[in-house]
Amino acid sequence: MKFRQTNTAPIAAAKAGFSPSTASRIDKDPRLPSHRKAPRGRRRPDPLAGVWDSEIVPLLQAAPSLRPVALFEEIVRRHPDLGPGIRRTLERRVRSWRALHGPEQEVIFRQVHEPGRMGLSDFTDMADLAITLAGQPLEHRLYHFRLAYSGFEHAHVVLGGESYVALAEGLQNALWALGGAPREHRSDSLSAAFRNLDRDAREDLTRRYDALCTHYGMEPSRNNAGIAHENGAIESVHGHLKKVIEDALLLRGSRDFADLYAYRRFVDEVVGRRNARNAPRIEVERAALQELPDRRTAAYEDAIVTVTSTSGFVLRKVFYSVPSRLIGHRLRVRLFDDRLEVYLGGTHQMTLPRGRAHPNGRHGHVVDYRHVIHSLRRKPMALMGLVYRDQLFPRQAYARAFEAMCAKLPTRTACRTMVDLLALAHERACEADLAARLDADLTAGRLPDLKSLRALFSPDAGAVPDIVVSYAPLSAYEELARGHQGEVA
Incomplete structure (x- = not known):
């Protein structure tokens, strides 16, 4: 085109290095070929032309969070002639409209984490892994602690809910395993622990949590209620940890464990392998942590209970049996997540497994037949209508035996025989062997x-x-005497 300003078309074409025909075509229309091409029109009519501006856009403006599938169902209900084929078209159109006219969305601001600054705690439900202990389903959660910088993790199996006791025990286990404490501890406000608590109980829980953080020199912080991504450094890791445990269970070939100790050891091994991958960063952060105090602080709740004439006490809607010699005494109970430690004055009496109330509100029972068998032998008919009869039997074989005897023997005989069997198991310390023999007979x-x-x-x-x-x-005595005299000489 520069040559064309001073020369004819053939001469300008020759100087530019292409043919006269091409020069003639450019001279007639200097636009690029892509600009001369007309835009492609619609190959079929727009199915939403009659409803987009008049119906769909007003709905989106009134309710910006309305899902496309709900819009599709509503439009098809209003206009059955549109048919199901418009769904994808509607979804694409809604997405484009929101990009141009939709509301502003929340922005996530990624943070720079410093070594030794922040540790986070949270709980995650493990029901979907279907863990069993000796064949019995285990309802539990995991308390999960993580350092934001290095990714150090600690997991603790929790049998109850998201309580202060579970948090205090799990957090202290994590800090002592780590060997130091971060400057800040972030939690989710213990929302599950606050639920259904009155104002005084919530304030007491907050004071205990603040005292726990003060003991370790940590500044407590909480994310805003319902804003989970503010704890993203641990919330997003929950899923990864559960998948790793799921893979380990598949490789193990079984989800059943002999007892709670075996399952906790399994979880510790899985978490330990994850920490081994981050060992260099963990060592860097460990050097920046605060020193631990001289001792741990209390990871339990105190309660005072009175042993009633039923040879037990009720705590948190659960009945616990104790030896009858304690009837009428006031006991001090330390309530942990998985156990109760019972004291008479300052003397430790026993450790009981912690029970839970039923989801429907019914009381739970933690009963040891050894505590009541001496009285039950004098009143064996009490076994028939006993409130905690199912929990009285130490093993399933005893329950099966009682059910079989009730079906074939008079009630009095069945109760007397069952009580004598329990007494035999107690007096001769043969509970397991006797259960095996009962199973064989049945x-x-x-x-x-x-x-x-x-x-x-x-x-x-x-x-x-x-x-x-x-x-x-x-x-022999004479020899002993002579030998002694010789030594003296």
Whole structure:
């Protein structure tokens, strides 16, 4: 085009290096080929032309969060002739409209984490992993602690809800395993622990949590209620940890564990392998942590209970049995997440597994048949209507035996025999062996024979053991005396 300003078209084309025909075409229309091409029109009519501006846009303006699928269902209900084929078109059109005219969205601001500054705590439900202990389903959560900078993690199996006790025990376990404490501790306001608590209880819980953080020199902080992404450094890791545990369970080949200790050890091993990958960063952050105090602080709640004539007490809608010698006494109970430690004055009496009330509000029961068997032997018929009868049997074999005897024997005989079997298990310390024998009898279609079981597990009280006493010969004493005299000489 520069040559064309001073030359004819053929000469300008020759100087530019292309043919005269091309020069003639450019001379007639200097636009680029892409600019000369007309834009492609619609190949089919717009199915939303009649409803987009008049109906859909007003709905989006009135309710910007309305889902496209809800809009689709509403428009098809109003105009059945549109048919289901417009759904994808509607979804794309709504997405484009929101990008141009929709409301502003919340922005996530990524943070720079300093070593030793922030640790985070949260709980995650583990029901979807279907863990069992000795064949029984385990309802539990994981307390999860994480350092924001290095990614150090600690997980603690929690049997109850998101309580202060669970937080205090899990957090202290994490800090002592780490060997230091961060300057700030972030939680989600313990929302589950606050739920259904009155104002005084919430204030008491807050004071205890603040005292816990003060003991370790940490500044407590909380994310805004309902804004989970403010705890993103641990919320997003929940899913990763659960997937790693799920993979480990699949490789293990079983989701059943012998006891709670075995399951906790399994979780510790999984978390330990994750920490091993971040070992260099963890060492860097460990050097920046605060020193731990000289001792741990209390990770339990105190309660004072009175033992009633039922040889037990009720705490948090759960009945616990204790030895009858404690009836009428006031006991001090330390309430942990998974156990109760019972004290009479300053003397530790026993440790009981912690029970939970039923979801429907019914009381739970934690009963040891050894606490009441001596009284039950005097009143065996009380077994038939006993409130906690199902929890009284130490193993499933005893419950099966009682059910079989009730079906085939008179009620009085069944109760008397069952009580005697429990007494035999207690007195002869043969609970497991007796349960195995009961299972064998029931499998063979036989009822338990109390007389033969007593003969099997009870020693013969009339048999006097033969005791052989060997006397030393008198000459031995003479030799001993002569040897002693020689040493003196």
